[in-house]
Amino acid sequence: MTKTKVIWSCQECGHSQAKWSGQCPTCESWNSIEEELEVKKLSTRFQTNPEMKKAIRLADVKVDEKTRTLSNIKAFDRLLGQGLVVGSLILLGGDPGIGKSTLLMQVMASYVDSGCKVLYICGEESIEQISIRAKRLSISAENLLLLGETNIEAIKAQIESIKPQIVIIDSIQVVYKNDVPSLPGSVTQIREAATEMMYIAKNLGISIFLIGHVTKSGEIAGPRILEHLVDTVLYFEGDRQHHYRILRVVKNRFGPCDEIGIFQMKSTGLKEVENPSEVFLDERKKEVEGSAIIPTVEGSCPILVEAQALVTSLAYSTPARKSSGINTNRLALLLAVLEKRLGYSLMRSDIFVSLAGGIHIREPALDLGLLMAIASSYRERPLNFSQVFLGEIGLSGDIRRVSNIEKRLKEAVRMGFKEAIIPKRNMKDLSKEIINSIQIHPIEFVDDAISHCFRD
DSSP states (O other): OOEEEEEEEETTTOESSSSSSSSTTTOEEEEEEEEEEEEEOOOOOGGTTTTTOOOOGGGOOOTOOOOEEOSSSSHHHHHHHHSEEEEEEEEEOOOTSSSHHHHHHHHHHHHHHHHHHHHEEESSOOOHHHHHHHHTTOOOOOTTTEEOOHHHHHHHHHHHOOOOOEEEEEEEGGGBBBTTOOOOSSHHHHHHHHHHHHHHHHHHEEEEEEEEOOTTTTSSSTTTTHHHSEEEEEEEOOOOOSSSSEEEEETTSSSSSSSSSEEEETTTEEEEEEOHHHTTTOOOSSSSSTTEEEEEEEEEEEEEEEEEEEEOOOOOSOEEEEEEESSSSHHHHHHHHHHHHHHOOOTTTEEEEEETTTOOOOOOHHHHHHHHHHHHHHTTOOOTTTTEEEEEOOTSSSSEOOOOOOHHHHHHHHHHHEEEEEGGGGGGGOOHHHHHHHHEESSSHHHHHHHHHHHH
């Protein structure tokens, strides 16, 4: 029996309700709620024979150590948890043109070289377009099969016939089911298509990659259940005007989360960046005000980034506050601390803050470095070229401890820095080796850092 009813679904976040409204109450996007038919049907995939499966004791479960497949791309394997798990469902999201298809094409070529059979479902592009990209990347693998299809039933039939080890769906927003009375890309179609792919992956032991679009807010389009269904969620970040791309893990059932891999876009494809700190500091100039170096940690990877700030005289009646790579609300907090605790008059100034290289960092350990870069530009005095800054700033102007302090400072020492301005509370976390390797200056309040770096 099939039962249908009319619902109104947000095409941005997947929220559904009984009536139409101009603004989604969940994601607050305007004019995103559209009419759909909700289908309630007991599918045969949910009907199981109770005698087919039995409960097993945890001690009796045997785990095959060979269930992971390596792509020989170190950063990609590390993000997946040291290899691709058989039967896993992986979602890859990113802005249009950021390089999602290029990345997966290169990864699949490595899997084919390892002896895997790969099926690439071309939903948005024709087979000829995919072939042109493969030639540009110098990929000519015999076991990389292309299929131009968007019907889920036809895709299932081809998978059962070809029996590949890995399948790519490019993209999940164009795949549809005939018995679902909604347009491809709607919330209902995406949810049903992703559920079908999940059962194929688990029942047949096939690893499936789903490429997904992102909304204007940077989230993967479609219902939130799409991210709940998959085993791993990867976001491909970066600015198309920059050469560097960041692949970030936000969910992983088979490995750590919050790991990142950095790639450089070239004419021949994406190349892994093995030393990110050196890349981001390569164009740094000496004796330039408004520049500060901050050791950050993304997952297990320590990276040195350059924070740049520009404080100029007010151009219009309202001061401009622009940032790139950091949270705008965090910038407002730092400016308030500078005005209230240090007496800086910033209301008559336009302020621009950026992280060099197009990287986006969200951790609070950036605070002290960003504040010192702003102070350097405001006072028109450059900071010491061999200094690094670490610390979270509270509303009272106190410097709070950060995590992974030893890992951050080891990366700074490796890159040749001589002095580190860190929170005083982090001193007990340091070993004698790191204390002897770099000059440590512990501080408790922001005015201590200002007086140390700008001695009159």
